[in-house]
Amino acid sequence: MKLDSIDKGLLRYLQEDAKQTNKELSAKLNLSVTAVYERIKKLERSGLIKQYVAILDKKQLSLGFMVFCHVKLAQHTEANITDFEAEVSKLPEVLECFHVSGEYDYLLKVVVEDMDAFRTFMINKLTSLNHIGSTQSSFNISEVKNSTAISI
Amino acid sequence: MKLDSIDKGLLRYLQEDAKQTNKELSAKLNLSVTAVYERIKKLERSGLIKQYVAILDKKQLSLGFMVFCHVKLAQHTEANITDFEAEVSKLPEVLECFHVSGEYDYLLKVVVEDMDAFRTFMINKLTSLNHIGSTQSSFNISEVKNSTAISI
DNA sequence: TTTGAAATCGGGAGACC
DNA sequence: GGTCTCCCGATTTCAAA
Numbered sequence: 493m494k495l496d497s498i499d500k501g502l503l504r505y506l507q508e509d510a511k512q513t514n515k516e517l518s519a520k521l522n523l524s525v526t527a528v529y530e531r532i533k534k535l536e537r538s539g540l541i542k543q544y545v546a547i548l549d550k551k552q553l554s555l556g557f558m559v560f561c562h563v564k565l566a567q568h569t570e571a572n573i574t575d576f577e578a579e580v581s582k583l584p585e586v587l588e589c590f591h592v593s594g595e596y597d598y599l600l601k602v603v604v605e606d607m608d609a610f611r612t613f614m615i616n617k618l619t620s621l622n623h624i625g626s627t628q629s630s631f632n633i634s635e636v637k638n639s640t641a642i643s644i
Numbered sequence: 645m646k647l648d649s650i651d652k653g654l655l656r657y658l659q660e661d662a663k664q665t666n667k668e669l670s671a672k673l674n675l676s677v678t679a680v681y682e683r684i685k686k687l688e689r690s691g692l693i694k695q696y697v698a699i700l701d702k703k704q705l706s707l708g709f710m711v712f713c714h715v716k717l718a719q720h721t722e723a724n725i726t727d728f729e730a731e732v733s734k735l736p737e738v739l740e741c742f743h744v745s746g747e748y749d750y751l752l753k754v755v756v757e758d759m760d761a762f763r764t765f766m767i768n769k770l771t772s773l774n775h776i777g778s779t780q781s782s783f784n785i786s787e788v789k790n791s792t793a794i795s796i
Numbered sequence: 797t798t799t800g801a802a803a804t805c806g807g808g809a810g811a812c813c
Numbered sequence: 814g815g816t817c818t819c820c821c822g823a824t825t826t827c828a829a830a
Binding site: 538541544553639 | 661690691701707744746748785
């Protein structure tokens with residue numbers, strides 16, 4: 493889909509605050525409300541806007557303990573890979589899982605309550621998955637930047 | 645803030661789709677529209693709901709190249725740390741930056757167009773920041789799971 | 797209940813063939 | 814002239830306050 497500079501501005505605003513009214517957006521973009529409305533609908537239909545979500549404060553939910561787990565598989569057969577990926581996707585503690593290059597195969601972002609919950613997660617969930625070779629964990633000490641907005 | 649099971653359900657729904665109407669939510673939760681409205685306002689006021697954002701399709705924006713950069717600082721003085729954190733936060737290619745335990749000090753999620761853009765980013769932006777000791781990059785091969793919704 | 801936004805329609809200006 | 818795209822204004826519908 494081709495985007496002009498107005499679309500790009502619109503996407504920038506919606507990435508920061510998706511609940512602005514079309515009226516507010518129309519003022520910022522010097523456009524009529526209808527034009528804003530139709531551009532947004534087009535961006536939604538094209539799939540460029542995938543989803544609107546609420547971002548929560550993990551601290552207030554007692555889920556402020558974030559760990560990055562690097563995972564290496566035992567053997568890299570296709571069956572192992574699809575199997576592991578399906579299983580890990582089901583774990584609610586795992587917010588993100590990327591297949592990556594380098595020494596380890598996967599990078600996981602894990603969110604739990606505290607060290608104790610992490611220990612339980614590792615023993616009962618992650619390392620009990622099939623095909624796991626080895627893991628290495630880095631604990632989050634502080635969030636320097638944590639954004640979902642990509643720069644357009 | 646204390647949450648009952650209805651609040652938790654509400655948060656689960658809003659993390660999946662923040663643009664549902666209160667009417668839809670009231671049906672799912674067996675509640676009146678007004679009750680839903682007031683619960684949401686309370687969650688917003690308390691800061692538990694931090695933000696509503698639009699999630700975009702990186703592929704369609706030609707920003708499908710994601711890299712995880714592990715960064716080690718040269719010296720860990722307080723000045724170096726605050727300086728580096730302020731500078732890296734300004735880089736639009738860096739969506740996330742966490743101070744982590746382990747061999748490296750920081751883990752960055754970097755989003756660019758392609759390998760060429762990444763090369764430019766590394767040379768002109770990241771490694772030209774002050775206080776950088778060494779870096780190590782892992783390229784994203786595939787997204788297995790990528791969610792913003794924490795499990796409540 | 798009242799206010800205001802979202803959704804929809806008809807139409808007009810400009811680009812292109 | 815005919816088609817397409819983009820924008821505006823007015824109106825109706827429906828959710829929020």
